[in-house]
Amino acid sequence: MTAPAMATEDMVRAGTRTGTDAPAGGDTPQGTGTRTRDLRQLIxxxxxxxxxxxxxxxxxxxxYNVAGLHEQVANxxxxSLGITNNFVLNALFTFGKRDRLxxxxxxxxxxxxxxIALTFVLLAVFSRGLGIDPNLVKAGSLPLVLVFQFALNRKWSFA
Structure with a gap:
C-alpha cells in the first residue's frame, strides 16, 4: 500500500474523511462507528x-509479605504474571488478534x-529513598503504568 493510501486509511480509521465535504470533528457514520469501537476497546x-x-x-x-521475597524480585x-494474563485476554477479547502470537x-x-522498569524506579525512589511502604508505592504505580502501556500496546503490539 502506498504512503498516501495508508494515510487515507489511517484517517478513515480515525473518523475523518479526506474530501472537503467532511464535517468537522469526524461526525460521519463511519467516524461514529470508529469512536464506538475505540471506546469499546478501551473499556x-x-x-x-x-x-x-x-x-x-x-x-x-x-x-513480598508472605514469601518474604525482596520487593524488586516480587515486583x-x-x-510478569500480570503481563501474561493481560496478553492472553487482550489477544482474545480486546484486539481479537490470534495471528503471530x-x-x-x-x-x-x-x-x-x-x-517493570517504571515501577522499579518508583520503588527505589519512594520506598528505599523516602521510606514509603512498598505496598503503597506498588499500588500507586499501577494506574500510571496501565495508561502508558495501553498506548504502546495499541500502537505496537496489536497493530
Whole structure:
C-alpha cells in the first residue's frame, strides 16, 4: 500500500474523511462507528487490565509479605504474571488478534518491561529513598503504568 493510501486509511480509521465535504470533528457514520469501537476497546482493555492489576498486586502482596521475597524480585515476578494474563485476554477479547502470537507476546512483554522498569524506579525512589511502604508505592504505580502501556500496546503490539 502506498504512503498516501495508508494515510487515507489511517484517517478513515480515525473518523475523518479526506474530501472537503467532511464535517468537522469526524461526525460521519463511519467516524461514529470508529469512536464506538475505540471506546469499546478501551473499556475492554481497562477491564482486562483490572484483572491483571488484581493478579499482579495479589501476587506481589503474597510474594513480598508472605514469601518474604525482596520487593524488586516480587515486583518482577508479579508483573510478569500480570503481563501474561493481560496478553492472553487482550489477544482474545480486546484486539481479537490470534495471528503471530509469539511476536505479539514478545512485543507485549517488552511493553510490560517498561512497566517493570517504571515501577522499579518508583520503588527505589519512594520506598528505599523516602521510606514509603512498598505496598503503597506498588499500588500507586499501577494506574500510571496501565495508561502508558495501553498506548504502546495499541500502537505496537496489536497493530
Amino acid at each position: 475492554t482493555y481497562a477491564l482486562v487490565g483490572g484483572s491483571g492489576v488484581l493478579l499482579d498486586l495479589g501476587a506481589f502482596l503474597l510474594l 518482577v515476578l508479579s508483573t 509469539l511476536r505479539r507476546y514478545l512485543r507485549f512483554y517488552a511493553v510490560g518491561l517498561t512497566g
